[in-house]
Amino acid sequence: MQVVHPYIFKTKPYVPGKPIDEVKRELGLKNVIKLASNENPYPPSPKVLAALNQAAREVNRYPDGGCFNLRRSLAKKLKVDEDQLIFGNGSDEIICLAVKAFAAKGYDIIIARPSFLVYEIASTLAGARVHQVPLKGFRYDLEAMRAKVNGRTKIIFIGNPDNPAGTYINQTQAEAFMRSVPKDVLVFFDEAYFEYVQARDYPDTLSLMNKHSNLMVSRTFSKMYGLAGLRIGYGIAHPEIIDILNRLREPFNVNSLAQAAATAVLADGTYYRNIAREISSQRAFLYRSLDRLNIPYEQSFTNFILVNVGADSSHVAGALLKKGIIVRDMAVWGLQGYIRVSIGSPAENKRFIKTLGEIV
Numbered sequence: 001m002q003v004v005h006p007y008i009f010k011t012k013p014y015v016p017g018k019p020i021d022e023v024k025r026e027l028g029l030k031n032v033i034k035l036a037s038n039e040n041p042y043p044p045s046p047k048v049l050a051a052l053n054q055a056a057r058e059v060n061r062y063p064d065g066g067c068f069n070l071r072r073s074l075a076k077k078l079k080v081d082e083d084q085l086i087f088g089n090g091s092d093e094i095i096c097l098a099v100k101a102f103a104a105k106g107y108d109i110i111i112a113r114p115s116f117l118v119y120e121i122a123s124t125l126a127g128a129r130v131h132q133v134p135l136k137g138f139r140y141d142l143e144a145m146r147a148k149v150n151g152r153t154k155i156i157f158i159g160n161p162d163n164p165a166g167t168y169i170n171q172t173q174a175e176a177f178m179r180s181v182p183k184d185v186l187v188f189f190d191e192a193y194f195e196y197v198q199a200r201d202y203p204d205t206l207s208l209m210n211k212h213s214n215l216m217v218s219r220t221f222s223k224m225y226g227l228a229g230l231r232i233g234y235g236i237a238h239p240e241i242i243d244i245l246n247r248l249r250e251p252f253n254v255n256s257l258a259q260a261a262a263t264a265v266l267a268d269g270t271y272y273r274n275i276a277r278e279i280s281s282q283r284a285f286l287y288r289s290l291d292r293l294n295i296p297y298e299q300s301f302t303n304f305i306l307v308n309v310g311a312d313s314s315h316v317a318g319a320l321l322k323k324g325i326i327v328r329d330m331a332v333w334g335l336q337g338y339i340r341v342s343i344g345s346p347a348e349n350k351r352f353i354k355t356l357g358e359i360v
C-alpha cells in the first residue's frame with residue numbers, strides 16, 4: 001500500500017441516499033420512490049430544459065470558468081457585487097474550499113451534532129480538530145458553541161436550517177452570535193434550504209455581512225431549484241474571502257450545462273414559487289397524516305421531516321425499502337428511533353404514509 005495522507009483513514013466516507021436504480025436492481029422491484037436526499041420531486045421547468053438543450057450543443061467547448069452570465073444575473077437578484085460570489089460543483093465544494101483555505105492541522109472547527117456530514121468530513125481531512133456541540137431540543141446551542149471558541153478556532157459552521165434537524169436560528173440569535181464571535185473566525189452559514197424557509201424572523205445574512213466581514217453564506221441550486229444532478233451551488237462573502245477561495249478552486253469547476261440551467265432557473269421564478277407552495281402544502285399533509293397515525297415528528301423549515309418511528313428506526317427504514325420506499329435511517333447519525341423523509345410529490349407522500357402506517 002502506498003503511503004497516504006494520515007487523515008484519510010480518520011474519516012468515514014459519506015454515505016448518500018441509495019439511488020433508485022440500485023434499489024430496483026438489488027430488490028427486484030419495479031416501482032421505487034426516493035425520499036432520501038431532499039431532492040425536488042419535479043423535473044426542471046420547460047424553460048430550463050430548453051436552456052439545457054441549447055447548451056448541450058456546445059459541450060465540445062470548455063465552460064466559462066468565471067460563470068459570467070450566471071454571476072451577473074445572481075448578483076443582480078441578490079443585490080450583491082459580482083466579486084462577492086463564487087460558484088462551485090454543488091455547495092459542497094464551497095464548504096470544502098472554505099475548509100481548505102482556512103483550516104489545517106493545529107486549528108479548530110466548531111460544528112453542531114448531529115449536523116450536515118460534509119463539515120466534519122472536510123475538516124477532518126484537512127487535519128483540523130472538530131468540536132461537535134450537541135443540539136438542544138433539535139436546535140443549535142449557540143452559547144455552548146460560542147464557549148468552544150479559542151485562539152485556534154478557524155470556522156464555525158451553522159446549517160440554517162440544518163440537516164437533519166430542519167430547524168433554524170433566527171435574526172436576533174444570528175446578530176448576537178456574530179457580535180460575540182472574534183473577527184478572525186469565519187462564521188459559515190449554510191443556507192441550502194433558504195428558498196423553503198417562510199419564517200419572518202429568518203436571518204438576513206446578506207445584510208449582516210455588511211457589518212461582519214467574517215460571515216460567509218452558501219446556497220445551492222440542488223434543493224428547491226431541482227438541479228441536484230448537475231451539481232451547482234454558490235458562496236457569498238466579502239471580496240477578500242472570495243479572492244482567497246478563487247485561488248484554490250479548479251479553473252473549470254462548474255460545467256456549462258449547470259451554468260446554463262442555473263441561469264434559466266433564475267429567470268423562471270413562477271415555476272419554482274409554485275413548487276415551493278406545493279411542497280409547503282404537502283408538508284402540512286404529512287403532518288396531518290402523521291398526527292392521525294400518532295407518530296411524532298419534528299417541525300421542519302425545509303423539504304424534509306424528522307419522524308420519530310420508535311426504538312428501531314433501522315428496522316422501519318429497512319421495511320420501507322423492501323416496499324420500494326427509500327428514506328434515511330437516522331440511527332447512523334446518532335438519532336436512534338428517527339428516520340428522515342424528504343417531501344415528495346402528492347402520490348409519493350401518500351404511498352409513504354400508507355406504507356408507514358402498515359409497518360409501525
Ligand SMILES: *Cc1c(COP(=O)(O)O)cnc(C)c1O
Nearest residue numbers: 090091092116163192220222233
Ligand atoms: C444538501 C445539502 C447541501 C449540499 O448541497 P449541494 O448539492 O452540494 O449544493 C449543503 N448543506 C446542507 C445542509 C444540505 O442538506
